[in-house]
Amino acid sequence: MLTDFFLHLKASKIPVSTTEFLTLLEALQAGVTAPSIDDFYILARATLVKDESHYDKFDRAFGVFFRGVTELPGLEADIPEDWLRRVMQRHLSPEEKAKLEKLGWDKLMEEFRKRLEEQKEHHSGGSKWIGTGGSSPFGAHGYHPEGIRVGPESAGNRTAVKVWEQRQYRNLDDSVELGTRNIKVALRRLRRFAREGAAEELDLDGTISATARNAGWLDLRMRPERHNTVKVLIFFDVGGSMDDHIKVCEELFSAVRGEFKHLEYFYFHNCVYESVWRDNARRFASKRPLLDVLHTYGPDYKLIIVGDATMSPYEIMVPGGSVEHYNEEPGAAWLRRLLDAYPSACWINPEHEPGWSYRQSITLIRQIMADRMFPLTIDGLERAMRQLSRKR
Template sequence: MLIDFFLHLKARKLPVSTREFLTLLEALQAHVCGPSIDDFYVLARACLVKDESLYDRFDQAFGEYFKGVTEIPGLEAELPEEWLRAMARKHLTPEERAKLEKLGWKKLMDEFRKRLAEQKGRHQGGNKWIGTGGSSPFGNNGTHPEGIRIGGESAGNRTAVKVWDKREFRNLDDSVELGTRNIKVALRRLRRFARQGAAEELDLDGTIAATARNAGWLDLMMRPERHNAVKVLLFLDVGGSMDDHIKVCEELFSACRLEFKHLEYFYFHNCVYEGVWRDNQRRHAERTPVFDVIHKYGPDYKLIFVGDATMSPYEILHPHGSVEHMNAEAGATWLRRLLDAYPAAAWLNPEPERLWDYRKSIELIRQIMADRMYPMTLDGLTRAMQGLSKKH
């Protein structure tokens, strides 16, 4: 369209150059004007006409070419993507939310398979089909008390019981500078326990002093070897709701790397299943079977889970309940296997302890952990280290 306009101006004997026309196109690409024909007229005249005596001729040629046109195609205003996403979300009243039915795991999965087979096209804002911004239990950016989120971003409700989407997590930074030494001080309680009963080493200063007091007869003095013998197996929950707790988890992770000489760590998401990983960027390609972890690291390791335990109860209790894959065995089964292998265990929860009683998944994890869940506070860390220091 604009090339024909350029040729039309040339035909009307206006001395417009290719360079001036390219300047006009660059201005349009930079969104200097909107789709209004009046705005475009001002911009085109400024770019193409360098002699005021030619304004009348340009006006005549412009009027001939754009007669009846009110907007320039392709220059429609673009709304920010986040505005469109917000507009697409269906806002429900408390009464409307209360009417939405929780289907239950089996019915939810059966209904999803049925609608997936029946649906023929894209849907938005509805309450049945797989789509966006509606109150259907299937899709994304919508509202429902439980459902399957398929691609896209969450609407912020965190009520999906399964997510079909590839998500990327980042590794925790073990070099983060701690804002406080309190975490390290609390962790040292476990180190002091590990030193009890450690092998002895020669106390050179004590031996010299004792020999001098003994008229030159050698009197060897021994002292317990001061080394960090405690072994820790750290499992860290990443992604999802744990993004709210990255800072405190990085502080804890950094303190553990400094305080424990024998530290092994793995990542998981929401609940532990058959595989864990060390690098979040390669978590799909390089997974470590949990059975391999159990066989490699002995029962003398202290097992510490770090996670908010906030998830759908299906993820803990049901096969295929994971939001990321179809797990053959329930998360609770794998947690109990780890607890059987490592009697000294604790779960550190960054969520405020006052909220624990309101979340079913936290209640389930606490039962599996035999109430060995502690808040990630100074007092909670102290109690956790005391619990891990007991003989099992």
């Protein structure tokens, strides 16, 4: 397996050598690390990657090779894998879909608990039990307007309010070459923040010329610092429905990294909660408390949140509504804390603006953001930058 991993890294254009691979094998043989995937990740990166610039490529290659579902802590019920395999997928007509009723958050959770206790065999195509291809609120590859997806693959309806699996996302690539300079041009509107009180740097050519004209007496000449001195704090939504927008988000990430000298970024999923993270490959092991972020970066930072705001309304308004963990406070409470800490804020949405009114979650987020939501288009970015440039 390790030989295949080594060849996989080389195929991913990561410059690993046989000598480094032998060092990894020697370290494993000597037992320098515990037998866990997290410890192996640290050891493999330390021995195989010579340059920090290849860390992102290594993380992506590692995630692809060792991709898999592991047991989530706190879930005691063990549902056999063959119960969740796609045996059949039932196709419902629009009329049949309209007849299916939403249970509501409390009833949905209670009914799921009962199914876990009562169900003893696999079901497929039904409307009650945990299974596949049916109209039950619990299972995979079927349809229900509000349910709990159990299993590692979505049927594409994206109506689940909870997901019973451990999902892995990948980091956005900030080295993507943009097909257009328009995004950078739109972002440069924020440079008006740096015009007053901007730092200066030595103009070497101007200093030499001025000194020569001044009969050799030193005449220092300064010029405004070329780089944008605006401070930006940006949060990227990853995974789930955001997979449809990876390319444009990577282009935006590349432009932001190139335009702003003082940039801090974090990832979240669907809605911002009590913790965020920097590395999707390590998001369960290295989360950062959001309160720590609020205390580290001052109110002079400009807040940008990038996400499609497409989720269950419970994730925004209800404690425990997150699809991946139990959140003691609703997402709306954490969003308001962010807005209180950073008055200059906006939300960038990659979904088409004409469809926003059809999503209840987007409507809720827009209300919390005081309508400071803009589409991820050139015009939308320009409007967002004008919003951030207003003095408060």
